[in-house]
Each structure stands twice: as C-alpha cells, then as structure tokens.
Amino acid sequence: MIDSQYWSHVFKLDPDKPISDEALEAICESGTDAVIIGGTYGITYEKVIDLLGRIRRYALPCVLEVSNQDAIVPGFDHYFVPLVLNATNPEWILKPHQRAIKAFGTMIPWEDVSVVGYCVLNPASAVSELTQSETNLSLDDVVAYGRLAAHMLKLPYFYLEYSGTVGEASFVQAVYQQLKKETDLHLFYGGGISNRTQAETMLNGADTVVVGNVIYEDLRQALQTVPEGKR
Ligand SMILES: CC(C)=CCC/C(C)=C/CC/C(C)=C/CC/C(C)=C/CC/C(C)=C/CC/C(C)=C/CC/C(C)=C/COP(=O)(O)OP(=O)(O)O
Ligand SMILES: O=P(O)(O)OC[C@@H](O)CO
Ligand SMILES: [Mg+2]
DSSP, rough: OOOOOGEEEEEEEHHHHHOOOOHHHHHHHHSSSSSOOSSEEEEEEEEHHHHHOOOOOOOOOOOEOOGGGGGGTTTSSEEEEEEEEOOOGGTTTHHHHHHHHHHHHHOGGGGGGGEEEEEEOOOTTTHHHHTTOOOOOHHHHHHHHHHIIIIOOOEEEEEEEOTTSOOOHHHHHHHHHHHHOOOOOOEEEESOOSSSSHHHHHHHOOOOOETTTHHHHHHHHHHHHGGGGGO
C-alpha cells in the first residue's frame, strides 16, 4: 500500500528522457515523497524497467502512471491508471483500459491499482493533443469534473494537469477549495513548476504537487521545489 494521503510533493520521471545516475540519486534522496514514472510518448517496457531498476536502489515509493499497455511493468509499489475526464476522443476514454483488462485478465493486482481522474488544461500539451481534451473550461466546468470523479465514479484522486505550463494560481486554488469542501478527493496539481516559489504557491491549491520537466532542464531548481521541511 502507498500512503499517498501524506504526499505533498512528488517528482515525475519520464522514461523517454535520459537521466544520469547522479541526477537520479539527487532526485531520489531529495526528500520528495515519491516518484511517479510516466509521460505521453516514447514510453516502452524496456525504458520503464530500466528506470524502475535504477530507482529501486533508493527507499522511496515508486508509482507507474500507466500510459500504454505495452509498458506495464510488474514490481511497482502502485499503479495510477489515468482516466482523462475531459477527453473528447472516444478512443481514449475507456477503450485502452478495456483492452488492457482483457489482456491481463486475472493477473491484475487490483489492490495496487488506483484510478486517477485527470482534467487536462493545457491545450498545447502532448496529452491534450492525443486525447483531444476540451481545455477551455470555466471554474464551474472543472469543479463539475471533480464532482463527477468523486460522486459518480468514486475515484480517490483528481489531477489538474497543466503539463508544460503553470496554471493560474487563483483558479487552481478555487477548484481546490470547492472540491475539498464537498468531497474526499485527493488533489494533484501538475504543470510547469520550475522553482520553489511556484511549488509553494501551487501547494495552496493541491494536496500534492507533481514536478516533471524542470528535472531535465535545471536539476538544481527542481530540487528546490521540495518543501523545506522534507529536505
Ligand atoms: C501485471 C501487472 C503488474 C498489472 C498491473 C497493470 C495494471 C495497472 C492494470 C490495470 C489495467 C488498466 C485499466 C490499464 C490501463 C491501460 C491504459 C493504456 C490506459 C490508458 C491511459 C490513458 C488515458 C492514456 C492517454 C493519456 C496519457 C498518456 C495519460 C498519462 C498521464 C499523463 C497526463 C501524461 C502526461 O504526462 P506528461 O509528462 O505531461 O507528458 P509529456 O512530458 O510527454 O508531454
Ligand atoms: O512536466 P511538468 O510541466 O512539470 O508537469 C508535471 C506533470 O503534471 C506532468 O504530468
Ligand atoms: Mg513529462
């Protein structure tokens, strides 16, 4: 089991991007609460198993954000299965999930699997293009997706996904305040966090912030996004 209710900060590593042993050590020993392995394109079984093996030298929890069936590797502490709630391409709503469940059958360790409801908000992101997400959403639209996730689908997690760009802090905080008032959802925020101030700001609108791209652009700044008390 993972204790994600206590996570305030996680790093997201992309198997399609090279990372040195030194950088990986710094990430894994940064004090972050967990590492998620995920990304949109170029995610293969070989790349995922290689990265998992390297991360396993360290004690922190490691979660696979499942993005394609062929890259599902056993041995993770947990699996996040994405449901892109605002996808408009029907091919990406439930079909890949049904295919994977058909392929893996009874081998799926369901106790280690959580479904994560994503609301994708950056129209220029790879995940938005792939799933043809409807990103021009008002506060009421996003809150309605959160309510749908909590009350209709009974999901544990809701992920505001700005991948590659920073969301408007007041908007993210308004979503957070509304959904925390009325649901038990655990809220992830991810997108564009590239320094400590941004991480602190976005933590006012999330239970957990996810830090990705900056790892590959400026490792020193990435490490600074870990909250002071954890380092
Ligand atoms: C035997 C064993 C260990 C089994 C466990 C396997 C398991 C978890 C089984 C469950 C079965 C199941 C339901 C699997 C789902 C399979 C699947 C392919 C689902 C599709 C998910 C989906 C909607 C994908 C499209 C969108 C996508 C890529 C989502 C990933 C999350 C995301 C927002 C990525 C964006 O990341 P980012 O870093 O921003 O991307 P880029 O850097 O590339 O831009
Ligand atoms: O890569 P960035 O922009 O930090 O986004 C993190 C994460 O939300 C991507 O799924
Ligand atoms: Mg990424």
